[in-house]
Amino acid sequence: MKTLPLGQFIPGDSPVHRLDPRVKILTVLLLSIVILNSGAVEGLVVTAFLLAAVVLSGLSAGRIAAALKPLAWFFVLLFCLHLFFTDGRPVFAILPAVTHEGLERGTAVTWQFVALVVSAAVLTMTTAPSELVGGFEKLLRPFNRLGVPSHDIAIMVSVALRFVPTLLEEVERMREAQVARGADFGRGGLIRRLRKMATLVIPLVLCTFRRADELALAMEGRGYHRGPRTYLRELKFTRVDYAALLAVTAFLIGLEALRFLPL
Amino acid sequence: MITAQHLVYRYDPKDAPVLDRVSLEILEGQYVAVIGPNGCGKTTLVKHFNALLVPQDGEVLVDGLSTRDAKAHREIRRRVGMVFQNPDNQIVGMSVEEDVAFGPGNLGLAPAEIRGRVGVALETVGMLRLARRAPHSLSGGEKRLVAIAGVLAMRPAYVVLDEPTSYLDPAGRERVLNVLWDLRQEGISVIHVTHSMEEIVDADRVVVMSEGKILRDGAPRDVFREADALRAVGLSTPQVTELMGRLRALGCEVRPDVLSVEEAFREISALVGTGTGGGR
Ligand SMILES: Nc1ncnc2c1ncn2[C@@H]1O[C@H](COP(=O)(O)OP(=O)(O)O)[C@@H](O)[C@H]1O
Numbered sequence: 427m428k429t430l431p432l433g434q435f436i437p438g439d440s441p442v443h444r445l446d447p448r449v450k451i452l453t454v455l456l457l458s459i460v461i462l463n464s465g466a467v468e469g470l471v472v473t474a475f476l477l478a479a480v481v482l483s484g485l486s487a488g489r490i491a492a493a494l495k496p497l498a499w500f501f502v503l504l505f506c507l508h509l510f511f512t513d514g515r516p517v518f519a520i521l522p523a524v525t526h527e528g529l530e531r532g533t534a535v536t537w538q539f540v541a542l543v544v545s546a547a548v549l550t551m552t553t554a555p556s557e558l559v560g561g562f563e564k565l566l567r568p569f570n571r572l573g574v575p576s577h578d579i580a581i582m583v584s585v586a587l588r589f590v591p592t593l594l595e596e597v598e599r600m601r602e603a604q605v606a607r608g609a610d611f612g613r614g615g616l617i618r619r620l621r622k623m624a625t626l627v628i629p630l631v632l633c634t635f636r637r638a639d640e641l642a643l644a645m646e647g648r649g650y651h652r653g654p655r656t657y658l659r660e661l662k663f664t665r666v667d668y669a670a671l672l673a674v675t676a677f678l679i680g681l682e683a684l685r686f687l688p689l
Numbered sequence: 690m691i692t693a694q695h696l697v698y699r700y701d702p703k704d705a706p707v708l709d710r711v712s713l714e715i716l717e718g719q720y721v722a723v724i725g726p727n728g729c730g731k732t733t734l735v736k737h738f739n740a741l742l743v744p745q746d747g748e749v750l751v752d753g754l755s756t757r758d759a760k761a762h763r764e765i766r767r768r769v770g771m772v773f774q775n776p777d778n779q780i781v782g783m784s785v786e787e788d789v790a791f792g793p794g795n796l797g798l799a800p801a802e803i804r805g806r807v808g809v810a811l812e813t814v815g816m817l818r819l820a821r822r823a824p825h826s827l828s829g830g831e832k833r834l835v836a837i838a839g840v841l842a843m844r845p846a847y848v849v850l851d852e853p854t855s856y857l858d859p860a861g862r863e864r865v866l867n868v869l870w871d872l873r874q875e876g877i878s879v880i881h882v883t884h885s886m887e888e889i890v891d892a893d894r895v896v897v898m899s900e901g902k903i904l905r906d907g908a909p910r911d912v913f914r915e916a917d918a919l920r921a922v923g924l925s926t927p928q929v930t931e932l933m934g935r936l937r938a939l940g941c942e943v944r945p946d947v948l949s950v951e952e953a954f955r956e957i958s959a960l961v962g963t964g965t966g967g968g969r
């Protein structure tokens with residue numbers, strides 16, 4: 427399959443899909459700040475918020491699990507490190523390394539990472555890549571005057587995304603061609619396998635350079651120039667987008683503010 | 690009008706020129722086929738038409754604008770659209786419609802205007818149905834059509850296509866050729882680079898290139914009449930033309946400039962009906 431890691435876009439018509447990408451991007455940013463600062467109570471609220479977002483967007487639990495799966499070992503490692511290397515009161519007398527504090531820290535830190543990944547996955551699964559790029563571009567546009575070339579960045583990213591599947595196809599074609607000539611990528615020690623992979627990398631790099639050359643010519647031929655340009659769809663906030671942004675911002679800021687209240 | 694005057698170009702100053710004093714005029718609305726063996730300089734020539742290359746000697750003018758004038762490049766590229774040989778390397782959008790919108794976006798048009806142009810361009814090439822598809826999921830022929838639509842959205846007066854049917858199956862080829870025909874009906878000038886003779890029998894004009902020079906320039910009928918000259922540079926004539934040539938060699942009274950099966954049929958049936966004892 428030609429997929430990008432972390433939650434490929436799943437077309438749909440849920441309320442979350444329909445939100446302006448900027449609302450979703452800003453929400454994820456705010457949410458990340460809250461997640462990284464949260465204690466137990468905020469953690470529960472954020473978990474509920476994430477669950478609600480997943481349900482609203484019509485994503486199945488399987489899809490979310492698939493986004494988390496590649497990082498499963500990282501989560502386990504993270505948890506264990508905190509579990510074993512935090513000083514405090516032992517949980518079991520025979521295993522003094524495992525402490526109550528370690529259990530708590532491990533759970534909290536692992537939860538933070540899982541929550542970050544889930545919120546990013548909901549964003550990328552409910553937003554088409556082009557909308558995502560468009561959203562970032564428009565959010566960065568006010569910084570044009572400070573020298574942030576938002577339009578050029580957007581073109582760069584979208585061309586890169588456009589070529590990922592093409593390059594993967596190319597790798598597959600080269601691999602097949604070499605297998606047909608008797609190469610075996612599955613066998614041999616690490617060094618031999620790496621060496622065989624190198625036989626793919628070099629032609630791929632050369633081929634990519636040639637492509638880039640032609641692509642640059644083609645873009646020039648179609649009138650490309652640096653700086654401002656216009657788009658097929660100019661993003662526009664609807665009333666729902668304003669309402670959602672307001673509600674989410676108020677909610678998350680409120681949640682953060684709670685920590686400073688003497689409760 | 691696109692005019693090339695004594696155009697000279699070399700990629701490497703030490704080598705012989707790839708284009709050697711080429712002069713050529715292409716009128717608005719003309720369907721011009723450029724043919725020649727591999728490596729004779731076809732691609733190099735047509736890259737001069739939209740200022741991707743600038744002549745080292747001589748001059749190229751597009752509607753009076755010189756490609757030497759860098760300030761005119763944007764306007765020249767709007768007037769002369771270029772479809773490259775490999776469609777994979779010229780599709781920049783993440784979807785078909787976004788790719789077609791790339792050129793108009795560079796012109797800074799308003800989104801509503803862009804949408805209109807994208808719709809018309811995709812309609813022209815018959816790809817409206819696939820507007821939201823990702824480019825890599827298209828067939829080779831469909832990618833070509835998207836590349837053509839991307840150029841049409843700029844509303845060019847001239848469209849240059851570098852071997853637009855290479856690597857296509859017969860059905861894909863047919864679709865592309867039909868689109869080119871439609872463009873000509875709409876008054877757009879088509880400059881069609883190819884080395885397939887069959888494709889260009891309907892062109893207004895055929896320019897035959899060999900080793901950086903123009904060997905012949907004229908109506909397809911006149912060019913194909915000289916089958917020997919074409920064969921000498923490694924080109925073949927269309928099969929029906931070839932057939933007529935062989936019949937003539939046998940002493941049959943047929944026209945030497947037959948281009949279509951229809952014409953060949955008329956010649957042969959006349960032959961069979963009158964002269965050489967029909968119905969044998
Ligand atoms: N970028 C380049 N650098 C150096 N030589 C080139 C380049 N492109 C083409 N050539 C050479 O110029 C000649 C003409 O090439 P080209 O215009 O591509 O021919 P055609 O399109 O008719 O096959 C060939 O001999 C080719 O090797």
Ligand SMILES: [Mg+2]
Nearest residue numbers: 731732733851
């Ligand atoms: Mg060529």
